[in-house]
Amino acid sequence: FVGQKRFSLEGGESVIPLLDAVLSEAARADLDEVCIGMPHRGRLNVLANIAGKSYGQIFREFEGTQDPKSVQGSGDVKYHLGTEGTFTAETGEQTRVYLAANPSHLEAVNPVLEGVVRAKQDRLNRGSAFFSVLPVLMHGDAAFAGQGVVAETLNLSQLRGYRTGGTVHVIINNQVGFTTAPASSRSSVYCTDVARMIQAPIFHVNGDDPEACVRVARLAFEFRMAFDKDVVIDMVCYRRRGHNEGDDPSMTQPLMYNLIEAKRSVRKLYTEGLIGRGDISVEDAERALRDYQEQLERVFAETREATDTPQTPTGDVTAGLDLPLAQQQAAANQHAAPRATAVDPAVLKRIGDAHVSPPPGFVVHPKLMPMLEKRAAMSTEGAVDWGYGEVLAFGSLLLEGTSIRMAGQDSRRGTFVQRHAVLTDKLTGTEWTPLANLAEEQGKFWIYDSLLSEYAAMGFEYGYSVERPDALVLWEAQFGDFGNGAQTIVDEFISSSEQKWGQRSSVVLLLPHGFEGQGPDHSSGRIERYLQMCAENNITVSMPSTPASHFHLLRRQAYAQPRRPLVVFTPKSMLRLKTAQSAVEDFTTGGFRTVIPEGPSLRSSDVDRVLLCSGKVYWDLLAERTKRGDTRTAIVRLEQLYPLDAAAVLDAVDRFPNAQLVWVQEEPANQGPWPFIALNLPEHLGGRPLMRVSRPASASPAAGSSKKHAAEQASLVQQSFDR
Known part of the structure; x- marks a missing residue:
């Protein structure tokens, strides 16, 4: 797939056996589920090797078989979508695995995943003695040190309203952030130093040593289970390609990439180590590699053949994914009948x-x-x-x-x-x-x-x-x-x-x-x-x-x-x-009304102005109308601004066909509902013009002086009624 971004894991491959070890331990400990939040780096690898997504599904996404006329959503790039599957340990035990959908905004998924995990735990209701859903958050070294939401999320970890029994944090430490060197991206010695604020243990491990990564993963899992607290694994590795496969990192890190170009891959180093120890033979290694490559080639060929066959458009941005259970339930219930909101x-x-x-x-x-x-x-x-x-x-x-x-x-x-x-x-x-x-x-x-x-x-x-x-x-x-x-x-x-x-x-x-x-x-x-x-x-x-x-x-x-x-x-x-x-x-009695029209006390023929408004300003307008004894001004409230119930607004103003229509708001003209109302409401008013009364356009939302505020408020209320 020439020219396509995949944000490969090359140089940090050991994170897969590391995650495999964490999930295997979770399955053996009879945890209900492991929930993973991670950025784009290595996500396709995790989807295939940890979350159980098939190679065929991934290839189909690279082929771009999604219907461009999709009516259910515009979709997202393949390394942002979430899924849910089953992980099976080598010894046969199983646990559910959830991979959260996330944007390119690094670390933004952290608090979201913790909320997902807490919800799953509350639903299971096993109590604080056994936090049976394990959150695993994966990070890049530059993002872990640089993004403030990391510290905010760490601060959640021991709070009663937010705790999830400890998170296993895994940092893929490439020693570079896009093109930025560590010396330019953090003031701390280690990228993990922010985690010291909650006294989390931090394990630094060599990414070229998969067995050490597995041992550290097991130790981190044991710590979490024993103390219900966060633990951090800093896997020091490198990034063989650029930030993405179309990027040339040698332009900004020439010395680093001279070393990386000369360096044998993690797989080759580990294979040589296994052969040197006598654990496997050269033939065993070659056979395993050949079998895996043949499997990929076979699936790739099948995908290409299927792509040549006309596809039935699904119109679904998540086609081919095993959706998380909550999403499946939401999709199944989306046509449920509305419930009454009045109570006895x-x-x-x-x-x-x-x-x-x-x-x-x-x-x-x-x-x-x-x-x-x-x-x-x-x-x-x-x-x-x-x-x-x-x-x-x-x-x-x-x-x-x-x-x-x-x-x-x-x-x-x-x-x-x-x-x-x-x-x-x-x-x-x-x-x-x-x-x-x-x-x-x-x-x-x-x-x-x-x-x-x-x-x-x-x-x-x-x-x-x-x-x-x-x-x-x-x-x-x-x-x-x-x-x-x-x-x-x-x-x-x-x-x-x-x-x-x-x-x-x-x-x-x-x-x-x-x-x-x-x-x-x-x-x-x-x-x-x-x-x-x-x-x-x-x-x-x-x-x-x-x-x-x-x-x-x-x-x-x-x-x-x-x-x-x-x-x-x-x-x-x-x-x-x-x-x-x-x-x-x-x-x-009744229910929520998107629009509250003027009451029956005003005669339609007397009204020459209708004020449309939303929220608190209605009560200021009502008080002024009462004070003036005004019977020529009607007031209509929009309780819901979006979706805009234009039909209800039209019904409310049609009662006064000869009246001028005025939108009134407290906010400046460039703020509040007016920019939206001015763009969307007039086309539904049958050609009747819509005027505005508000504070003048302003760079700042409101005046700093209470006296100036009072004068502005009195002025806009007066303008609403003055003819």
Whole structure:
């Protein structure tokens, strides 16, 4: 396959017997599964020799037999796709093996794989005494030292919300990163020094000695099983080719590649050693090599013959792969009927009662007891605020048997002191989680305060959600502004994994958003960036305006098929806004409405302007309209920004055929929903022009001065009504 990239393992071949030893030990120890996350270097070799992918499948991918008119996705290069298979040890024991799909963004798969493993372990529910799913992460030397997500993921390893019982890290140490020498790529002596932060043992081993690599692999596995902690193998080797097969490394590393050109391969060195020891004869070695080459030639010829035969297009980006079980389940369930999201009033009461039923002797903080009593009252009397509306969504799902996992910075209490999912005894420090104590038979409820990270923390929850289609999985930013610390996860996994790899996720991102005078870093979740990535129904983007709307949205997400990620821009000041509270009936009837039209009180003939908006700004507009006694202005809310329900918007504005249409937002003109709305909505409005009221275009999301913010906010609200 002349000119094709394969990112060969030549020079580092010993990693295959090393991995074989780890998986063989795992099979003998009766582990349920070994999950591997790795970059492109040597991936095809691992697919064939460890994950059980046939040579024919690999050859077919190089032939490019995938239908270019594929309707199920655009696909990805062959060394990025994931698979699942069975590994059989030489002695006959077996274990499942999972190879995670990954992008070219080095080390990005690390937290994702850990999330996948934790989800598998939670599903098996064997407890912390036996972590029966083993994560194996493979790295390059330059990436292990250079990519910050490596340190973030190592920091996850012993945390209660993230631990997986220890990861075996294998570094293919080529002593070069693309064209960059170690002296230019790290300040530490060893590329592995970052792992010393968690006191992980580090084994340095010669890649030219396969038997030493196998011994180290067994030792590393034993350490992991004994101590449930990470362990690192630094296999020092070289890269015979360039970064890829079309690259000439002698241009930048001439001395190194003079040595490599003169060096005999690992296979030749080991064969000579075996013959010298008398373990095999020259004839044995030649026969083994000849048999293997004949096997490859035979499969290659069969592949070429099959390629000459017209293929039936599958339209599937993952054709020929044994998909991971979770992906198979997601594909099988994608046409399931939607579930009702309204619940019985008794469900709300049960959740409320649980909040005023602490364990015997538990001393609730005096500031929190009134809040718990208020929640119990809300369950029957209404005036439900945002924090409790979300709790009701979680509680109702748990009572239906759906498990929930949520993590984020300060998520147990809530950044804005709104959630209080876990309460702490004022005297003893013991914890009580009301949602975990609703009924004998209920879903599991896990909520964790995450490490101070976005990249690894979001990646972990994405991986968890991929593997747990039966659970609602949420990641919450402390402020939506900080979500961009995980931009790689959003770009490479959340927005595009289904299109590239056929890998579905229903992870929920909760991004607090709202302009309230807190400055440029505490105002914007960057709605415009998420909407820019929207296409082909890849994700759902919402900005609910009431607790009940948020409730129905979360419940819809838990059961929605096909599974898609959900991005919710959640409020801050609106959390306790009395006018935004919801009645009990809003939870026991109806469902999530993508668009909320103007109520019946306004006469169509009187209305000469319709304001379209989303989120908190609705309540500012409503307050201004009430203050003015305005009966000429209607307000329509878009609770869901993508997929854009243009038909519902049209229905809402058609009631006022003579009115001017105006989009109103708090964000600057070049940010927020407007760039997306301006591009996508007008074509559905029957030729009616759509005007805009917003802050002026700005390089920064928001003003640093609270006085300037207040003036800007007053101005845009006034512009919305002034004729």
